[in-house]
Amino acid sequence: MASELPATTPEPPPLAGVLETVLYYTAPLEARVDRFYRNVLGMRPIGRKPGQFLFFRAGRSVFLLFETDRAREQESPPPHGSRGPGHTCFQVPTHSYGAWKAHLTAHEVPVEGETEWPGGGRSFYFRDPAGNALEIADRDIWPD
């Protein structure tokens, strides 16, 4: 198309950012995982196929959970699927950081640790029912 950049470039064009962040679960945990992200983290469901995947909107981001074994069996899109605890960090408005900790504690989700970052900001760690290590940060803790 005339509007596109030249066909080959020595430098890659810029990436806008990450569109989809993915974690995994195993089938027996699906109902608990679904309830956790929907009711405890308050994510908005945008897709679901039982035994296969749970898709959510998390603010400006898309957050996808796949059942590992099914994702490994698929042919298209290309197969993927990790086992063992993954990790991701969610950002919350700075003023709601304390409320998030209290909210998780009220849902009996243990806080596993908390960090004050040298460049400013803080974050705390907890787990989803699949064992994934989650983090909530009170700002972009990766300043330029």
Added chain:
Amino acid sequence: MASELPATTPEPPPLAGVLETVLYYTAPLEARVDRFYRNVLGMRPIGRKPGQFLFFRAGRSVFLLFETDRAREQESPPPHGSRGPGHTCFQVPTHSYGAWKAHLTAHEVPVEGETEWPGGGRSFYFRDPAGNALEIADRDIWPD
């Protein structure tokens, strides 16, 4: 703090979005993985500890790669670490989608498939040297 929300809320406060997206690699592949994300995908390095992690900025997002076994051994932050191919999708400016396909082909990265999405937009799939399934989408293919 006076500026914070009430200590417990039945509804969780809103999430702003995903701050950190994580994939994994194993130690023998570290140099190839580093070169791939730096030189082929053009991400800006923001942290590196040999044998342990490779951190990048990808546009508005933070993209972290951890060596699985080391991440599983750490005590703080809490341990994590998945084995097997993870998945993530990067968004690129719509006008650069064709240039991205050409760029990857010029670097001999095979395109494993391509999808036209019912709601508009398209994306294609490829792998990093650790076997993670990556995707590049020409827009937010998850419209509200």
